[in-house]
Amino acid sequence: MLFTSYSFILFLAVLFVLYYLVPRKIQWLLLLAANFVFYAFSGWDNLAFMLITILSIWLIGRHIGRLHQARDQYLAEHKADLNREQRKAYREAVKSRQLRWLLLALFINLGILAVLKYTNFVIANINTIRGWFAAGELSFVSLALPMGISFYIFQSVGYMIDVYRGKYPPEDNILRLALFVSFFPQLVQGPISRFDDLSQTLFQEHSFDGRTVTYGLQRILWGFFKKLVIADRILVGVNTIIRDPEHYTGIYVLVGMLFYAIQLYADFTGGIDITIGIAQTLGIKVKENFDRPYFSKSIAEFWRRWHITMGTWFRDYVFYPLSISRPMLKLAKKSRTRFGDAVGKRVTVYLSTLIVWFTTGLWHGASWNFIVWGLLNGVVIILSQELNPFYNWFHNRFSVRSSFFFRFFQITRTLLLMSSLRILDCYRDVGISFRQFFSIFTTWNIRELVGGQLLNIGLSVADYLVLAFGVALMILVSLRQRRGSLRDALQERPAPLRYALTIAAVIVVLVVGAYGIGYDSTQFIYNQF
Amino acid sequence: MKRKKPLIIILLVILTIAFLALLQALLMPKFQTQLLEGGLIADYYQEQNKDHDVIFIGDCEVYEDFSPITLWEQYGITSYIRGSAQQLIWHSYYILEDTLRYETPDVVVFNILSMKYDEPQNEAYNRMALDAMPLSGTKLRAIKASMTEGEEWLSYIFPLLRYHSRWHELSAEDFEFLFRRNPVSHNGYLMRVDVKPVTSIPTPRPLPDYQFSDICYEYLDKITDLCRTNDVRLILIKAPSIYPYWYDQWDQQMVDYAARNDLLYINTLQHLEEIGIDYDTDTYDAGLHMNLSGAEKMSVYFGRILAEEYGLADRRGDDLLAARWNEKAAAYYRQQADQYLELETYGYLRAFRYQSD
Amino acid sequence: MEALLEILEELHPEIDFLTHEKLIDDKILDSFDIITLITEISEEYDVRIPVDEIAPQNFNSAQALYALIQRLLD
Known part of the structure; x- marks a missing residue:
């Protein structure tokens, strides 16, 4: 079910009514049932993979939790008999037993993900190598990627690691855990929630609260606006440009880049608005995934404000453990004695950064363009880190740091950099991506834009007008949000005005939205990730 | 103040629904100056007096090839053509079912060309056949x-x-005909007076399989049954089109079907001389459809069968009915004159300029 | 404590670490800084800060961080 399909809206409406009708005690069970209905629409066989995940993290999580308990009990009972060394040794022993269980859980879950998502990628690479030796080709296997598997598996892995680290006790009730893993609004494209965060409201009893529900509905509406009016409309233009790289070079690549930046933002944040809005109408709080990312002044900052839950996931579960692991610290020590302090200090951070961005790229898609995209992100972040002394010198010399124009320059620079990297995401081929990117500088065809050629990429004058209006509205809303919640401000207006505004918004989405026959009904860009 | 609140809410909801309805009416295509065949189905529901001896169902081979005015003037038979562009057999069945909710004719005439289409062809023709139909179980x-x-x-x-998405292509037509519409046809007949003679007869390409599909027979059976249960006599007909080619193998299946079900089946292609069809003057698109001259000849021929073999009474003596039909005939001749004038002025008919068939 | 302050000041010379108590909440220390810190601390104090101790309450101030080191040394 797509978020923007009639059946999904019907599904939501039915769920919503039932949710506030059933006894509050079983609201969460109803939600669980709804998740499975939702998921079953994408094929019953996919459900099997999810059940394996749920069962494995429930069993192993509980086991690790029991080991925690037994350890604490043992230590409390033998407080007097054991010296510090013995206590430490005992802890280590328990820890290593727990680690084995954790690794088993990771093996099962990441294994499912790896096999389903990356088998064909591996085969393709093997075939390339065999091609060099003129050996025969292996055939691809047909594996359908279950919907949202990258998201729910990451969520489950996060839960496993947290339990292992003793951040919170494991969930005993398998149904509650199942609800956490399968919570339908975030199955499509995230956010990647944490158990300790989501469980605070997920299992609670919720009575109908007009204000929360209104806020949720407003958020959903705003998401639909972004998705249907802006993203799905501009998508036509983006596709025209990127599907014909031979023809659309030079300035068109730049246009395509910027259009894609708009499309991706509107589609992804719009989808997350719908997700968070749905949860809100049910009284559940899902973590924000974006913090006005296009106002970032550097790539590092951008990644702290874009797809936040993914960034923090990689930070907490890959970057931190990797960069302070024993081998890394050893490496740091060695490099320090060998190459001096400067290198020693950097080597762990930079090596971990590159590894994290390699995995981030791989997570986004099983192909080289995503890996190169990820690594380039890492390289840019490292470069800007290295340029820090220069920046400091520059800012000491010229005090422009807080001037509007300088900030504007930084924001534009970040946006352009991010968009350039995303070319790899557009063309899905490393060679073509680089060729297209460099054609921006070598092919001077800017004059074509004034000749009205932009009307030949599938967008009419009316489309451009709507897009201009939509993008302006998104920017205005973002700017306004710096002064606090827009919905709070709206709530203080008279009810008829609020009603009229809401209906006007519904009508704009209904009429101007790019849906139905004549427009490609598009899957969320993040759907398959 | 408190007591007023529910009232305001109800008012707002009504206003909203009214506004949405208005918006929908505005955005729907009007078919008043272009693509006139899109307005054919709506015409019927606008007809004040739904009491006809004969109902035609089928595609362009009915709404271009028969003229109810001629049937009236020559035989005093009242008829209505419930045709629409590319009307497929399931459209025909449901349109008949819907028509029977309003009236029960003596005779139903079905043009069997659509037997050759066994699956939905094009969304636009679905729209033209169904959008104007009032909501009912039949429509669903x-x-x-x-x-x-x-x-x-849901979008139906x-x-x-x-x-x-028509919001940015709204034209004056959409506003002018927001609350009213003019009939585009004469009891379902879409008039064209222009002429384009037949220049070549197509040589048929052999088909791998001539058997009409089960789904088409299923609906033909449903039409037959529906007529039988309502005590309506069904006539199957094939219009005299040169193209699309009507294969002998197809014809034989219809002959057999008619025999099996005790129906009259007329393949007018076999009676061209008797009807008097002249492919140099009686078609507007080189043999696909009849023009006015051809349609009138067809009606004269077919009306005789209805009157003599089916005993349909001459109702011209009914003054009230006659007055009504004279009015219709006047509009008919007015449009005929207009079209000739238009042809003289422009060399073509403006409403049909962009159409090939 | 002296050594710790030195490490911190090298990272962000513009901050007064003796008084600042919201190093994480105010986004002064980013993930790069944290890793650099942990590496330097392991060098200086010969103590390994485990990953489950990377939490705002341990890194928000120099005092908190020092307390963490002491606890781990103990």
């Missing part, structure tokens, strides 16, 4: 039977969902 079943892949049934119930 018709939608279900007709949808092409990727269509949403709320056509706003389908036509919303």
Whole structure:
């Protein structure tokens, strides 16, 4: 079910009514049932993979939790008999037993993900190598990627690691855990929630609260606006440009880049608005995934404000453990004695950064363009880190740091950099991506834009007008949000005005939205990730 | 103050629904100056006096090839053509079912060309056949039977969902005909007076399989049964089109079907001389459809069968009816004169300029 | 404590670490800084800060961080 399909809206409406009708005690069970209905629409066989995940993290999580308990009990009972060394040794022993269980859980879950998502990628690479030796080709296997598997598996892995680290006790009730893993609004494209965060409201009893529900509905509406009016409309233009790289070079690549930046933002944040809005109408709080990312002044900052839950996931579960692991610290020590302090200090951070961005790229898609995209992100972040002394010198010399124009320059620079990297995401081929990117500088065809050629990429004058209006509205809303919640401000207006505004918004989405026959009904860009 | 609140809410809801309805009416295509065949189905529901001896169902081979005015003037038979562009057999069945909700004719005439189409062809023709039909169980079943892949049934119930993207191509026509519409046809007959003679007869390409599909027979059976249960006599007919080619193997199947079900089946292609069809003057598109001259000849021929073999009474003596039909005839001759004038002025008919068939 | 302050000041010379108590909440220390810190601390104090101790309450101030080191040394 797509978020923007009639059946999904019907599904939501039915769920919503039932949710506030059933006894509050079983609201969460109803939600669980709804998740499975939702998921079953994408094929019953996919459900099997999810059940394996749920069962494995429930069993192993509980086991690790029991080991925690037994350890604490043992230590409390033998407080007097054991010296510090013995206590430490005992802890280590328990820890290593727990680690084995954790690794088993990771093996099962990441294994499912790896096999389903990356088998064909591996085969393709093997075939390339065999091609060099003129050996025969292996055939691809047909594996359908279950919907949202990258998201729910990451969520489950996060839960496993947290339990292992003793951040919170494991969930005993398998149904509650199942609800956490399968919570339908975030199955499509995230956010990647944490158990300790989501469980605070997920299992609670919720009575109908007009204000929360209104806020949720407003958020959903705003998401639909972004998705249907802006993203799905501009998508036509983006596709025209990127599907014909031979023809659309030079300035068109730049246009395509910027259009894609708009499309991706509107589609992804719009989808997350719908997700968070749905949860809100049910009284559940899902973590924000974006913090006005296009106002970032550097790539590092951008990644702290874009797809936040993914960034923090990689930070907490890959970057931190990797960069302070024993081998890394050893490496740091060695490099320090060998190459001096400067290198020693950097080597762990930079090596971990590159590894994290390699995995981030791989997570986004099983192909080289995503890996190169990820690594380039890492390289840019490292470069800007290295340029820090220069920046400091520059800012000491010229005090422009807080001037509007300088900030504007930084924001534009970040946006352009991010968009350039995303070319790899557009063309899905490393060679073509680089060729297209460099054609921006070598092919001077800017004059074509004034000749009205932009009307030949599938967008009419009316489309451009709507897009201009939509993008302006998104920017205005973002700017306004710096002064606090827009919905709070709206709530203080008279009810008829609020009603009229809401209906006007519904009508704009209904009429101007790019849906139905004549427009490609598009899957969320993040759907398959 | 407190007591007023529910009242205001109800008022707001009504206002909202009214506004949405208005918006939907505005955005739906009007078919008043272009693509006139899109307005054929709506014409029927606008007809004040739904009491006809004969109802025609079928595609362009009925609404271009028969003239109810001629049937009236020559034989005093009242008729209505419930045709629409590319009307497929399930459309025909449900349109008949819907027509029977309003009246029960003596005779139903079905043009069997659509037997050759066994699956939905094009969303636009579904729209033309179904959009104007008032909501009913019949309509819901018709939608279900007709949808092409990727269509949403909800967008038939709320056509706003389908036509919303017309917001930027709204024209004066959409505002002018927001609350009213003019009939585009004469009891379902879409008039064209222009002429384009037949220049070549197509040589038929042999088909791998001539058997009409089961689904078409299923609906033909349903039409036959529906007529039988309502005590309506059914006539199957094939219009005199040169193209699409009507294969002998197809014809034989219809002959057999008619024999099996005790129906009259007329393949007018076999009676061209008797009808008096002249392919140099009686078609407007080189043999696909009849023009006015051809349609009138067809009606004269077919009316005789209805009157003599089916005993349909001459109702011209009914003064009230006659007055009504004279009015219709006047509009008919007015349009005829207009079209000749237009042909003289422009060399073509403006409403049909962009159409090939 | 002296050594710790030195490490911190090298990272962000513009901050007064003796008084600042919201190093994480105010986004002064980013993930790069944290890793650099942990590496330097392991060098200086010969103590390994485990990953489950990377939490705002341990890194928000120099005092908190020092307390963490002491606890781990103990």
